[in-house]
Amino acid sequence: MKRRLKNLLLMGLILIFVVVAIFPVYYMIVTSFKTQSEVYSIRPSLIPFVDYQPTLEAWRMAFGFNKQASGVSGQIFSATRNSLTDALFGALLSVLMGSAVAYGLTRFSYGRIKNENISFFILAQRMFPPVALAMPYYVLFLRAGMTDKNLTMVLVYAAMNIPLVTWMLSDFFKDVPVEIEEAAMVDGMSRIGIFFQIVVPMVVPGIFVAFLFSFAFSWNEFLYALTLTFNKAKTLPFQIAGMVSHSGPRYAEIAAQATYVMIPMLVIEIAANKYIVRGLSAGALKS
């Protein structure tokens, strides 16, 4: 009886956290189906069909399928293309280089420089405040004529995510039994061959998860995009950040665009939920 009561109390308290965590997400989705006037009602309507009649108006406006839509809204397609390109190729590049580094660090020792120090050096990259890098990037890429280009964002995002990929994959590589690799070496296979033909296939889930997280961080990134793109290569967060100044507080339209940009993130979150802690704790040093 006492145990039952205790559990009920725990459930109640946890429920408060759960509601606070998901209410804003719920409210975002619900708001994206409101009309422009519904958004401003003093009593905020919370339940579609009961409180208000949902419409696709805001979604049409957000994608520029509406005459009233501001000229800016149509750009959401090119911003989507840019964000996809940057995040996809940035993640590929960082997984390619990061997995090799992680494998090297788990299998070999590098003489006088200790492996711990190398991994610390790599993880330290993650600690720098991005504004300290954004400025030199801006100057350097501007002088090289590379601002406002997808290629530039791919290069920047790859660098941003190499530490994360290295951190995540080290664990997966440690779990691969060395005996298999040794047997392959006896058969005369080269290290590179072993890596690509034996080890990588065994850690496909890990590589996939590392890829997803790299993708997510690039997809959400704002500061570098704000600094290094202005027009052609604008990414989605940059595009959406401009919503306030460009079209005033059109809440339903903003909510629709925000929902849109977060759909891939929600998918990743549910697909890779098990790995969230690992993925985000890159840099946490256990003492």
Place this chain on the structure above:
Amino acid sequence: MSRTKDRKSKLLFLLPGLGYLVLLSIFPLFFSLYLVFCRWQAGSGGIQWVGLQNLIQLVKDERFHHALLMTLCYILLSVFFQMVLGTILALLLHGLRGRFSMVSRVLVSIPILLTPIGMAHIWRIMLDFNSGPVNYFLEALGLPRVMWLGSPLTAVFSIVMVDVWQWMPFVALYLYTALESQEMSVREAARVDGAGGWQMLHYIVLPLLSPYLSSILLLRLIDAIKIFDTIYILTSGGPGSATENITIYAYNAHFRTFNIGYMTAMGWVLVLLTNMVFMLVMRLMRRKGQSGKGE
């Protein structure tokens, strides 16, 4: 196994990644150290060496002092609430277990990966004075409506709230994972010895958790130095310049209109701050480790 045989190939694994980081992180960082002593405006010719001018300006600039203060304020407030609430939630989840706890874990983790720019927008809508649900709920509870983003104090609070909302779940999940991996035998023994709930928490659970607590604390402190997206959308530093931290100030006042060298100097203040925080927490961890052994 002959390790010497793969001397060449082992470098082949490491060098591309490391070289890339040197090229795209280390080199730009040192280049920006050079920029601190220069003046350079977009579209206006070359980089001009000005010596200490940017740093002198930094020392005199009152708006910068305020931004530095706000940076510290966000770090302390936001991380404090994340840590306290995160620890509580982790203990609750750990105490309950079972399917309810598992589903809650998934649901609670949702804010973590959501695009900060988008979420800040939604919070702006939720905090709207007239039509926002937050004020509506307050009123329903008999409390007065609040101008969330209108006055400096409430605006700072709102920014902290949104940041805590997004990151507290991560602290909770991290600590939850740590709790689950702890040595069960220690706690079973304590329970057999008749330790009650609070005693368990104080003498067993929190000490066992403490290395993880410092570890996540460090991570969150370093991230809190970088808060940008949330402020950019919620207040863009306003009202006036009341809610500006260093990054926001640098962008608000100087990007594309002003001297890049000056912004770089501000960026380096943040780099130094990051290092200081890192060193401070590491020292704390080491001291704790020693005193722990002495007990």
